[in-house]
Each structure stands twice: as structure tokens, then as C-alpha cells.
Amino acid sequence: MVEAYVHIERARFGNRIQVEYDIDADPFIQIPPLILQPLVENAIRHGLMSSSSGGIVNVMVRKQEDHMMFISVSDNGCGMSEKKLQEILSPQTESKGVGLWNIGQRIKLIYGIDFEVNSVEGVGTQIMFHIPAHPDYMRRSY
Numbered sequence: 671m672v673e674a675y676v677h678i679e680r681a682r683f684g685n686r687i688q689v690e691y692d693i694d695a696d697p698f699i700q701i702p703p704l705i706l707q708p709l710v711e712n713a714i715r716h717g718l719m720s721s722s723s724g725g726i727v728n729v730m731v732r733k734q735e736d737h738m739m740f741i742s743v744s745d746n747g748c749g750m751s752e753k754k755l756q757e758i759l760s761p762q763t764e765s766k767g768v769g770l771w772n773i774g775q776r777i778k779l780i781y782g783i784d785f786e787v788n789s790v791e792g793v794g795t796q797i798m799f800h801i802p803a804h805p806d807y808m809r810r811s812y
Contacts, residue, residue, distance in 0.1 A: 671707045672729065679714055686724025687714060695733040699803055701741070702780055706731075708773055709743040709797055717747025717795055725794075737803045744796035750789045759787070770797075777801075 676689045689710070710727060718725040730742040750758075758770050770787075777785055777799060785799035 671703075672710050675707055675711060676714075683719070683724065686722075687718060688724070688726040690726060690728045692728065692730040692732070695731045695739055696803070699733070699739060701731075701739075701801070702776065705773060705776060706741065706743070708769055712769055713743055713745040713747065713795065717745035717749070720748040733803050734800075738800045739803050740798065740800055742796060742798040744794060744798075746794040749791045749793045749795055751791055755787060755789055 676687070680687050706729070710729060713727045718727065725746045727743065727745045730740070730744075732740045734740055759774065761771055774785055777783060781801050783799060783801070785797055787795065787797050789795040
């Protein structure tokens with residue numbers, strides 16, 4: 671799904687969008703739907719497209735020795751201030767988007783964890799989290 675989305679955005683924006691994949695995990699490990707693709711979409715739309723030159727999104731999925739997977743989506747886009755970050759992570763935000771908050775709630779509901787967001791204005795944003803490498807999430811109703 672991520673690659674299909676990126677293909678569509680590249681058709682629209684051309685060389686302004688570069689996506690690098692660093693995947694070192696079992697391809698059969700499932701990541702719940704509507705987790706990874708919306709993070710990449712946010713990185714492209716809010717991080718890269720805020721600049722006329724675009725930028726790079728890096729998608730990393732790595733299995734770790736403790737039977738966990740490290741997942742990270744980062745961009746070298748516009749970044750955001752701490753105030754803006756707190757606004758978009760709040761469920762009562764006045765802004766029109768609640769995508770990042772919704773993704774965080776899905777991860778919390780499925781795995782009982784929070785994701786980490788690091789962002790610096792003018793430098794970029796990284797969102798990362800760890801999930802079990804063999805999740806039993808399909809049995810949960812969400």
C-alpha cells in the first residue's frame with residue numbers, strides 16, 4: 671500500500687519526492703492496516719510538500735533480537751515546533767487534521783504502546799515505535 675501511494679504522489683510531484691526503504695524483517699510479518707501508509711502520507715504532504723524542493727522520506731522496518739520490530743518513518747522536510755506537535759497530537763485540536771492522533775490511538779489500542787515523535791523546524795520529523803514481530807493483533811477487535 672505504501673509503494674502504491676508513493677507511486678501516485680510521484681506521478682503528481684515528480685522528483686520532488688524521494689522515498690528510501692530500509693526493510694530488514696520477515697516479509698510475512700503483518701503490520702496492521704492504516705498505520706504505515708498514513709505515516710508516509712503525512713511525511714510527504716506535511717513534511718516534503720511544504721517546500722518547493724521536496725525532499726526524502728525514509729521508511730525503516732527492522733526486526734530486532736528481542737522479537738520486536740522497530741518501525742520508523744522520517745523526512746527531511748519542514749519539521750514543526752514543539753507547540754505545533756502538541757497541537758496535532760491533541761484530540762481536541764482546532765486544526766483540520768487528526769491523522770497523527772488517530773494513528774497513535776490505533777497503535778495504543780492494538781499494542782498498548784505510544785509512538786515517539788521527534789521534530790525540528792527546518793530539519794524534519796521522525797515517528798518511531800516498536801511492535802511485536804509476531805503480533806496477535808488480528809484477534810482483537812478494533
